[in-house]
Amino acid sequence: MDYIKLANALIPDNNLLPLEEYEKAYPERQLEKGAEVTRLAPSPTGFIHLGNLYSALADERIAHTTGGIFYLRIEDTDLKRKVDGAVESVIRSLNYFGLNFDEGAEIDSPLNKYGPYYQRRRASIYRAYVKNLIERGLAYPCFCTEDRLNAVREQQTASKEITGYYGKYARCRNLSEKEIYENLQDGKPFVIRLKSQGDTQNKITFKDAIKGDITVTENDQDVVILKSDGIPTYHFAHAVDDHFMHTTLVIRGEEWLSSLPIHLELFKVLGFKLPKYGHTCSLMKVDNGVKRKLSKRKDPELSLDYYRSAGYYPKAVVKYLMTILNSNFEEWERKNPQSDYREFKFSIGKMGKSGALFDIDKLNDISKAELATLSAEETYEFLLGWVNEFGTEKDRQHFTRKEYIIKILNLICGIGGKKRRKDIVRAETGVRLMDYFFDDTFAPEYGYRFDGATVNSVLEGFSALYDENDDNSAWFAKVKQVASGNGFAAEMSDYKANPEAYKGSVADVAEILRIAVAGTPNSPDLCTVMGILGRVRTIERLNAGKII
RNA sequence: GGCCUUGUGGUCAAGCGGUUAAGACGGAGCCCUCUCAAGGCUCAAUCCCGGGUUCGAUUCCCGGCAGGGUCACCA
Numbered sequence: 001m002d003y004i005k006l007a008n009a010l011i012p013d014n015n016l017l018p019l020e021e022y023e024k025a026y027p028e029r030q031l032e033k034g035a036e037v038t039r040l041a042p043s044p045t046g047f048i049h050l051g052n053l054y055s056a057l058a059d060e061r062i063a064h065t066t067g068g069i070f071y072l073r074i075e076d077t078d079l080k081r082k083v084d085g086a087v088e089s090v091i092r093s094l095n096y097f098g099l100n101f102d103e104g105a106e107i108d109s110p111l112n113k114y115g116p117y118y119q120r121r122r123a124s125i126y127r128a129y130v131k132n133l134i135e136r137g138l139a140y141p142c143f144c145t146e147d148r149l150n151a152v153r154e155q156q157t158a159s160k161e162i163t164g165y166y167g168k169y170a171r172c173r174n175l176s177e178k179e180i181y182e183n184l185q186d187g188k189p190f191v192i193r194l195k196s197q198g199d200t201q202n203k204i205t206f207k208d209a210i211k212g213d214i215t216v217t218e219n220d221q222d223v224v225i226l227k228s229d230g231i232p233t234y235h236f237a238h239a240v241d242d243h244f245m246h247t248t249l250v251i252r253g254e255e256w257l258s259s260l261p262i263h264l265e266l267f268k269v270l271g272f273k274l275p276k277y278g279h280t281c282s283l284m285k286v287d288n289g290v291k292r293k294l295s296k297r298k299d300p301e302l303s304l305d306y307y308r309s310a311g312y313y314p315k316a317v318v319k320y321l322m323t324i325l326n327s328n329f330e331e332w333e334r335k336n337p338q339s340d341y342r343e344f345k346f347s348i349g350k351m352g353k354s355g356a357l358f359d360i361d362k363l364n365d366i367s368k369a370e371l372a373t374l375s376a377e378e379t380y381e382f383l384l385g386w387v388n389e390f391g392t393e394k395d396r397q398h399f400t401r402k403e404y405i406i407k408i409l410n411l412i413c414g415i416g417g418k419k420r421r422k423d424i425v426r427a428e429t430g431v432r433l434m435d436y437f438f439d440d441t442f443a444p445e446y447g448y449r450f451d452g453a454t455v456n457s458v459l460e461g462f463s464a465l466y467d468e469n470d471d472n473s474a475w476f477a478k479v480k481q482v483a484s485g486n487g488f489a490a491e492m493s494d495y496k497a498n499p500e501a502y503k504g505s506v507a508d509v510a511e512i513l514r515i516a517v518a519g520t521p522n523s524p525d526l527c528t529v530m531g532i533l534g535r536v537r538t539i540e541r542l543n544a545g546k547i548i
Numbered sequence: 549g550g551c552c553u554u555g556u557g558g559u560c561a562a563g564c565g566g567u568u569a570a571g572a573c574g575g576a577g578c579c580c581u582c583u584c585a586a587g588g589c590u591c592a593a594u595c596c597c598g599g600g601u602u603c604g605a606u607u608c609c610c611g612g613c614a615g616g617g618u619c620a621c622c623a
Binding site for chain 1: 549550551552553554555559560561562571572573574581582583584585586587615616617618619620621622623
């Protein structure tokens with residue numbers, strides 16, 4: 001068979017360069033020894049998943065702690081998946097979480113010397129290499145229809161054989177020259193398949209940067225490398241792109257492990273140096289009692305936008321991911337509380353080998369701790385950002401009163417006190433915590449535990465005494481005064497010693513006041529709450545809280 | 549089903565031949581206290597099962613079992 005002639009018939013493109021030209025166009029990167037080049041290579045669906053951020057964070061940390069490059073490549077070989085604006089969305093999402101690309105699609109950088117970073121725009125490179133494979137007799141056209149392929153697969157499944165296009169099932173592999181040209185003459189659509197040289201009897205031990213030694217068998221599948229639309233499949237594009245873009249470390253989900261033999265053969269047959277691979281374990285979720293991989297389809301609540309709209313502090317999400325990525329991160333952080341997480345020595349070897357269940361409790365804990373490191377001003381800015389995008393109209397009005405909000409924040413966060421409070425888990429819950437400070441969102445639930453006469457007497461008694469200029473101890477002395485005036489114990493110790501002698505304790509009196517003023521039996525320091533509300537509104541609420 | 553892979557408390561996990569088997573989240577309790585948080589202290593809870601190897605296995609080997617992934621002209 002004349003392979004040169006065949007290659008020209010199959011790939012008649014006249015814009016292809018000799019292979020050496022491509023090599024020259026993408027020279028080795030000049031980087032320090034040990035610098036890793038990593039990439040995020042999403043398909044442009046626009047849907048950014050927590051799992052994407054998880055592996056992107058690993059990519060980014062490794063590149064940036066080794067003095068390497070982290071770039072963005074768009075795998076748009078499948079047009080069906082394309083969504084407009086998806087690329088910008090990916091970049092924006094990652095930026096929001098503090099991850100920045102050094103080069104790549106839609107990135108404005110002088111480093112962009114290895115593009116185009118959209119696979120569709122790299123068609124000629126792929127086609128040049130496919131053509132070369134055909135010329136070398138290592139690839140061939142396949143005219144099998146989808147129906148035939150499906151029928152074969154069914155038959156293979158029925159007879160419990162390995163499915164796929166290989167061995168005796170690779171019908172087009174043995175087409176005669178005459179048959180091929182007849183098919184072409186008839187205008188039959190075709191794909192180009194790799195003529196696999198592998199044998200599944202041969203085992204290969206492969207060293208994965210995350211998973212360690214993995215045993216795989218050689219690939220013997222004549223996989224499609226060029227689809228009928230002339231665009232390569234992922235497998236082929238991966239080999240070519242990561243070669244020319246000089247990726248040193250490919251981090252990707254473990255779902256790719258099973259196609260690793262294909263990639264191994266492709267790199268070999270193309271004469272490319274194999275990059276290092278690290279296959280990450282997937283983030284899991286418990287669904288109906290079953291543990292399963294997080295799914296884009298089924299878990300919209302795990303899209304990154306979810307965390308934004310729920311008001312999670314972006315750095316908290318990143319830190320949570322860090323704790324899963326490198327389990328020694330938490331310990332390091334405890335020892336270096338002042339350090340930025342970027343100073344942590346990220347290690348790919350420390351990455352877990354089995355899938356971690358997504359733990360919202362842990363995220364919440366990290367999030368509130370992280371928020372508690374912010375000043376009132378910073379907290380305000382963060383909440384304001386959330387309010388502007390996701391808050392209600394009332395929230396937006398409230399947030400125009402910055403001074404007032406800052407006062408509330410100082411109280412809620414315990415700023416200036418002995419201990420920081422950690423009440424705010426995320427922006428949404430934080431904003432709701434402030435509702436009772438505004439008359440239009442004050443929604444009291446008067447769940448008093450005492451009779452109306454007692455409640456009214458306490459409320460009236462305290463109204464008469466209240467002075468907004470009192471300090472905390474003067475204020476509390478008055479609460480005690482009201483307590484003893486109404487048959488409550490002013491001192492907790494007295495009450496504990498002899499509970500029958502009293503209606504209740506000073507704590508119960510404070511609860512009555514708290515319910516009237518804050519609308520709930522739980523709030524931070526009541527004296528301060530009243531101070532923030534001011535004398536007029538405090539008295540108003542004390543009155544409004546009376547039982548008629 | 550074939551192939552690959554994983555298996556330490558409820559969750560994330562250190563440990564990798566001899567340990568009282570770390571720590572964190574969550575849970576329970578106590579202290580503090582005007583309530584709630586926060587904080588401090590304490591407690592409960594784990595080596596998937598069965599065989600080996602070994603003086604000794606959570607750690608090594610084999611076999612089960614269970615979980616996950618994958619078997620496309622999708623990535």
